[in-house]
Amino acid sequence: xxxxxxxxxxxxxxxxxxxxxRLENSQEIILRSTPDQLEQAITQLYLPTGDYTLGLLxxxxxxxxxxxxxxxxxxxVTGFISSANSVQLRKAPAKFRLLCEKYTxxxxxxxxxxxxxxxxxxxxxxxxxTGNLLTPQHWMLxxxxxxxxxxxxxxxxxxxxxxxxxxxxxxxxxxxxxxFYYYGGIIFLSQKEFRNAVEFFRNVISSPALVTSVxxxxxxxxxxxxxxxxxxxxxxxxxxxSNGLIRHxxxxxxxxxxxxxxxxxNSLEDLSKCLENHSEEFVxxxxxxxxxxxxxxxxxxxxxxxxxxxxxxxxxxxxxxAGLLDGHLIERVLSMIxxxxxxxxxxxxxxxxxxxxxxxxxxxxxxxxYLDKQIHETIGLYxxxxxxxxxxxxxNEYIHKILRSDRGGSRSWSGMDEDDYNxxxxxxxxxx
Amino acid sequence: xxxxxAPYDILLISYLIVGDLNNARFLWKRIPSQTKQQNPQxxxxxxxxxxxxxxxxxxxxxxxxxxxxxxxxxxxVSILIEQFRQKTFKLLSRGFSMISTxxxxxxxxxxxxxxxxxxxxxxxxxxxxxxxMFKPKPIEEILREGSSLADLQSLxxxxxxxxx
Numbered sequence: 001x002x003x004x005x006x007x008x009x010x011x012x013x014x015x016x017x018x019x020x021x022r023l024e025n026s027q028e029i030i031l032r033s034t035p036d037q038l039e040q041a042i043t044q045l046y047l048p049t050g051d052y053t054l055g056l057l058x059x060x061x062x063x064x065x066x067x068x069x070x071x072x073x074x075x076x077v078t079g080f081i082s083s084a085n086s087v088q089l090r091k092a093p094a095k096f097r098l099l100c101e102k103y104t105x106x107x108x109x110x111x112x113x114x115x116x117x118x119x120x121x122x123x124x125x126x127x128x129x130t131g132n133l134l135t136p137q138h139w140m141l142x143x144x145x146x147x148x149x150x151x152x153x154x155x156x157x158x159x160x161x162x163x164x165x166x167x168x169x170x171x172x173x174x175x176x177x178x179x180f181y182y183y184g185g186i187i188f189l190s191q192k193e194f195r196n197a198v199e200f201f202r203n204v205i206s207s208p209a210l211v212t213s214v215x216x217x218x219x220x221x222x223x224x225x226x227x228x229x230x231x232x233x234x235x236x237x238x239x240x241x242s243n244g245l246i247r248h249x250x251x252x253x254x255x256x257x258x259x260x261x262x263x264x265x266n267s268l269e270d271l272s273k274c275l276e277n278h279s280e281e282f283v284x285x286x287x288x289x290x291x292x293x294x295x296x297x298x299x300x301x302x303x304x305x306x307x308x309x310x311x312x313x314x315x316x317x318x319x320x321x322a323g324l325l326d327g328h329l330i331e332r333v334l335s336m337i338x339x340x341x342x343x344x345x346x347x348x349x350x351x352x353x354x355x356x357x358x359x360x361x362x363x364x365x366x367x368x369x370y371l372d373k374q375i376h377e378t379i380g381l382y383x384x385x386x387x388x389x390x391x392x393x394x395x396n397e398y399i400h401k402i403l404r405s406d407r408g409g410s411r412s413w414s415g416m417d418e419d420d421y422n423x424x425x426x427x428x429x430x431x432x
Numbered sequence: 433x434x435x436x437x438a439p440y441d442i443l444l445i446s447y448l449i450v451g452d453l454n455n456a457r458f459l460w461k462r463i464p465s466q467t468k469q470q471n472p473q474x475x476x477x478x479x480x481x482x483x484x485x486x487x488x489x490x491x492x493x494x495x496x497x498x499x500x501x502x503x504x505x506x507x508x509v510s511i512l513i514e515q516f517r518q519k520t521f522k523l524l525s526r527g528f529s530m531i532s533t534x535x536x537x538x539x540x541x542x543x544x545x546x547x548x549x550x551x552x553x554x555x556x557x558x559x560x561x562x563x564x565m566f567k568p569k570p571i572e573e574i575l576r577e578g579s580s581l582a583d584l585q586s587l588x589x590x591x592x593x594x595x596x
Contacts, residue, residue: 113462149462152455192454330535335487337527345529349565354529372586379593 001033008055023058030062053088061095064102077103081118086125093171097136104140112148134162135170142183151190158184178215194230206241220249224256225290229297255281268323307355315351445508456481493541525568533564
């Protein structure tokens with residue numbers, strides 16, 4: 001154990017790769033040391049500047065497989081993450097992933113809110129500076145936030161576009177991608193941003209896969225409910241999703257499929273009956289609240305649909321047509337007017353409601369600002385795409401592939417290929 | 433840990449004032465039950481939140497006056513009431529072509545006399561034949577025009593970009 005600690009002291013400044021190899025080989029020793037020795041070594045290596053991050057990482061990750069005191073562990077890992085040095089962390093992403101996973105587990109059992117800030121830091125440390133790298137720590141952060149009911153704290157991570165994956169740097173796996181989008185969808189649901197939630201769940205169910213996973217099934221259930229709330233007329237899955245898997249998933253989610261069919265009949269009565277029939281299943285999946293929101297959304301949609309047919313309608317007629325039984329129609333319509341879901345004027349004198357067109361003329365500064373923001377975002381997106389496009393075009397694999405297909409197509413041009421190859425190489429040299 | 437008491441009550445009332453009922457709800461779920469027991473003011477604040485969540489106007493006005501708030505929270509509750517009244521008044525002006533004094537009273541939490549006074553101030557016409565029915569006057573929204581140097585810069589950027 002002494003030897004291990006000494007190695008860390010000596011090599012951390014000098015040669016990280018050598019240190020990593022030695023640490024890999026010394027894992028047995030660390031495992032067999034006594035708890036006191038382990039604790040002592042950890043205390044010795046802990047520095048706020050994170051000079052011995054790599055060594056400390058190995059010690060803490062070995063601690064994961066042993067018995068330990070949760071409070072001490074939480075303290076140590078929290079301290080570790082805030083002091084960690086990115087360069088050293090990136091040498092052993094798998095170990096860091098293991099550590100964070102165990103940390104998330106323990107924190108979620110004790111007090112999930114503790115894990116939020118450290119995991120947020122962890123994402124920045126193991127990811128890249130622009131923050132568009134997806135890391136395993138992303139879903140761990142989201143899970144802690146959900147369990148801590150601290151949803152709003154992590155919304156920035158979701159809004160910030162994360163589109164890159166580097167397995168070597170972050171040890172991210174396909175499961176991590178799915179979990180990220182699943183938990184992200186749940187957080188959007190909590191913030192009532194249903195369109196974003198639907199997009200995220202769609203990403204889960206259309207991820208390339210060979211077999212169905214539990215994540216996919218649960219995501220599909222929420223996908224159905226959330227898309228009903230935004231009143232997508234179909235809950236169709238995109239073309240690039242695997243058909244066979246979707247069929248399998250659908251057969252496992254029959255209550256939800258029935259619910260969706262019931263919604264499309266536009267009958268509130270049928271929908272409520274369906275909800276009651278399947279309430280047990282919905283509660284078990286934790287989707288009962290969501291299902292009730294679907295009910296609300298149908299009531300709203302029924303009223304909003306009437307605006308397309310009628311200019312004026314009496315309150316009782318609206319109630320019957322929309323299938324609403326409660327007597328609070330005026331309140332309901334008032335609420336819809338406030339949220340901009342319908343444009344109407346209530347006449348209490350004769351009990352009529354008249355619908356009219358939206359009075360929005362789109363000529364205010366708010367519209368201008370919104371337009372400005374959208375244009376800005378589009379330009380940013382375009383520049384991102386151009387960068388990625390250039391990266392691929394100048395990459396060796398792409399050039400080789402093009403030339404191979406060229407060479408295969410026309411042998412007479414073989415003389416030119418050399419030049420082509422050279423010029424492409426030159427382009428890539430200057431481009432980098 | 434010491435005597436630090438997280439300012440849950442201030443956070444909760446702030447959420448209500450900015451109208452973020454969602455996060456107010458989650459905050460309430462997060463607060464440890466011990467804190468809730470020791471702080472009856474928190475429970476009273478949450479009753480206001482529940483009334484807002486359910487869009488129950490009479491209950492809102494009842495719950496804001498049902499408790500003796502401490503000085504700071506009391507100020508914030510007054511702000512909430514004022515802001516809510518203004519918002520509701522705008523809604524009523526927008527949403528009704530004919531409205532009864534009763535409805536106005538319930539939605540604004542005012543006595544019948546105060547309601548009549550308010551209507552007179554705002555110049556709402558009374559229905560010629562039927563007593564107690566008023567025609568709301570629509571509120572003119574002021575369009576603020578005018579661009580700034582920053583807008584000019586944005587426009588220049590767009591043109592440059594489109595020329596690429």
